[in-house]
Amino acid sequence: xxxxxxxxxxxxxxxxxxxxxxxxxxxxxxxxxxxxxxxxxxxxxxxxxxxxxxxxxxxxxxxxxxxxxxxxxxxxxxxxxxxxxxxxxxxxx
Amino acid sequence: xxxxxxxxxxxxxxxxxxxxxxxxxxxxxxxxxxxxxxxxxxxxxxxxxxxxxxxxxxxxxxxxxxxxxxxxxxxxxxxxxxxxxxxxxxxxxxxxxxxxxxxxxxxxxxxxxxxxxxxxxxxxxxxxxxxxxxxxxxxxxxxxxxxxxxxxxxxxxxxxxxxxxxxxxxxxxxxxxxxxxxxxxxxxxxxxxxxxxxxxxxxxxxxxxxxxxxxxxxxxxxxxxxxxxxxxxxxxxxxxxxxxxxxxxxxxxxxxxxxxxxxxxxxxxxxxxxxxxxxxxxxxxxxxxxxxxxxxxxxxxxxxxxxxxxxxxxxxxxxxxxxxxxxxxxxxxxxxxxxxxxxxxxxxxxxxxxxxxxxxxxxxxxxxxxxxxxxxxxxxxxxxxxxxxxxxxxx
Numbered sequence: 001x002x003x004x005x006x007x008x009x010x011x012x013x014x015x016x017x018x019x020x021x022x023x024x025x026x027x028x029x030x031x032x033x034x035x036x037x038x039x040x041x042x043x044x045x046x047x048x049x050x051x052x053x054x055x056x057x058x059x060x061x062x063x064x065x066x067x068x069x070x071x072x073x074x075x076x077x078x079x080x081x082x083x084x085x086x087x088x089x090x091x092x093x
Numbered sequence: 094x095x096x097x098x099x100x101x102x103x104x105x106x107x108x109x110x111x112x113x114x115x116x117x118x119x120x121x122x123x124x125x126x127x128x129x130x131x132x133x134x135x136x137x138x139x140x141x142x143x144x145x146x147x148x149x150x151x152x153x154x155x156x157x158x159x160x161x162x163x164x165x166x167x168x169x170x171x172x173x174x175x176x177x178x179x180x181x182x183x184x185x186x187x188x189x190x191x192x193x194x195x196x197x198x199x200x201x202x203x204x205x206x207x208x209x210x211x212x213x214x215x216x217x218x219x220x221x222x223x224x225x226x227x228x229x230x231x232x233x234x235x236x237x238x239x240x241x242x243x244x245x246x247x248x249x250x251x252x253x254x255x256x257x258x259x260x261x262x263x264x265x266x267x268x269x270x271x272x273x274x275x276x277x278x279x280x281x282x283x284x285x286x287x288x289x290x291x292x293x294x295x296x297x298x299x300x301x302x303x304x305x306x307x308x309x310x311x312x313x314x315x316x317x318x319x320x321x322x323x324x325x326x327x328x329x330x331x332x333x334x335x336x337x338x339x340x341x342x343x344x345x346x347x348x349x350x351x352x353x354x355x356x357x358x359x360x361x362x363x364x365x366x367x368x369x370x371x372x373x374x375x376x377x378x379x380x381x382x383x384x385x386x387x388x389x390x391x392x393x394x395x396x397x398x399x400x401x402x403x404x405x406x407x408x409x410x411x412x413x414x415x416x417x418x419x420x421x422x423x424x425x426x427x428x429x430x431x432x433x434x435x436x437x438x439x440x441x442x443x444x445x446x447x448x449x450x451x452x453x454x455x456x457x458x459x460x461x462x463x464x465x466x467x468x469x470x471x472x473x474x475x476x477x478x479x480x481x482x483x484x485x486x487x488x
Contacts, residue, residue, distance in 0.1 A: 048134065072130060
C-alpha cells in the first residue's frame with residue numbers, strides 16, 4: 001500500500017467510524033470465554049499442537065497457548081478453535 | 094463447521110493421519126478449498142480430522158506433497174447409511190407404504206358439508222353434488238375445479254340463486270343461497286261463497302265469480318253470495334269464487350258488571366327464598382322468616398340440573414314472594430255500564446274477525462241485582478260473512 005492510500009484509508013476509517021479490520025487487513029479475533037476463539041483473516045497455520053497454535057498474519061504472528069486445542073473449522077480466511085485457551089500473544093514483526 | 098445435518102446428508106469421513114508436516118498439510122488443504130473440520134492432534138505428528146466425502150479424492154495429491162499418511166477410521170452420513178437401509182427391505186417397504194398411505198388418505202374427500210339451506214333439503218343438495226362428483230371417498234384430484242363444480246351444481250339446483258364450493262383439506266363445503274320465491278297461492282277448487290250468518294249485506298267485493306248478493310239484501314245462513322258458476326248451458330264454467338262480502342249481523346249480549354271492583358296491587362315488599370330440590374322434596378336453604386305477608390304472590394320456576402339431555406332429580410328453586418294489597422273500588426252505574434259495554438264490544442269484535450266494526454249499539458234493559466249491574470245490549474256489527482262451499486260438478 002502506498003503512503004497516500006494508507007492515509008486515505010486511515011482517514012476513511014476515522015470519519016466513517018468503520019472497524020479497522022475492514023479497512024486494513026487486520027485480523028478480527030473473537031473470543032468466547034476461554035473456550036472458543038474465532039480468528040478472521042489469518043494467513044495460514046505455522047504450527048499446530050494440542051497446546052499451541054501459531055498463525056501467520058499479514059503483519060506479524062498470533063500465538064495461542066492453551067490445552068486440548070482443536071481446530072473445529074478451518075477456511076482460507078478463518079479459523080475456529082476450541083479448547084482451554086490460556087494466552088494469546090501477538091508478535092508484531 | 095460441525096457435523097451438521099447437511100454434512101450428514103453429503104456424507105463425511107473420520108480420518109487419522111500419521112507423520113509428515115501437519116501445518117503444511119492444513120494450509121495446503123485449506124488453500125485447495127477442502128472442507129475439513131475437527132482437527133485434533135493426539136500425539137506428535139499423529140491426529141485425526143473430519144472431511145467431506147466429496148473431497149476425499151482431492152486429498153491425495155496434498156498428502157503426497159506433504160508426506161502425510163491417512164487412514165479412514167469411520168464413515169458417517171447418508172451415502173453410507175443408504176446401503177445399510179437398502180438391506181432392510183421390509184422396513185423400507187413399510188416406510189414407503191406409510192408415506193403412500195398418508196398421501197392417498199389425504200387425497201380423498203372425507204366430508205361434504207352443506208350450508209345455508211333452508212327450504213332446499215340437504216339430501217337434495219348432496220344428491221346433486223354426488224352427480225357433479227362431490228361425495229365422500231372421492232379422489233380430490235378427480236374432481237373438477239371448484240368454480241366449475243359450483244356452476245354445475247347451480248344448474249342442477251334450480252331453487253338456488255348462488256352456490257359456492259370450497260375445499261379445505263379433505264372436507265368440501267357447499268354453500269347455497271336460495272332464491273326467494275313468491276308464496277304459492279293455495280290451490281282452490283271450484284266453489285261458491287256462502288253466508289255463514291243471517292245478515293244484511295252492506296258491501297260486496299267479488300274478485301272471481303258472479304256476485305249474487307247485493308247491498309241491502311237480507312241473506313240467510315247458507316245462502317250463496319258469490320257464485321262459482323259462470324255462463325249458461327254449453328258455456329258454463331266452474332271457478333273458485335273469491336271475494337269479500339260484508340254484512341250487518343245482530344247480536345244481543347247480556348253483560349254482568351260487579352259494582353265493586355277489586356284490584357290487586359304489589360306493595361313493593363319482596364322476599365326471596367331458595368330451595369334445593371331432591372327428587373320431589375324441596376329443602377329451603379335461604380329466606381327463613383321472611384315473606385310472611387298477609388296476602389302475597391309467589392313466583393318461581395324450578396331449574397333442574399341437566400346432564401347430556403337427561404333431567405337429573407336435583408335442582409334449584411328460587412322463589413320470589415311479593416306482598417300484595419287488595420283495593421276495592423265502588424263503581425257508579427254509569428261507570429259500570431261504560432265498562433261493561435266496552436268489554437262486550439271488544440269481545441264481539443274479536444270474535445267477528447278482522448275488518449269488523451260496530452255499526453250501532455243499543456242498551457235494551459238495565460237492572461241491578463246482587464251488587465251487579467246486568468245489561469242487555471243489542472249490537473249491530475258489520476263483519477265479513479263469507480264462508481266457502483266446494484262444488485262437485487254433476488255430469
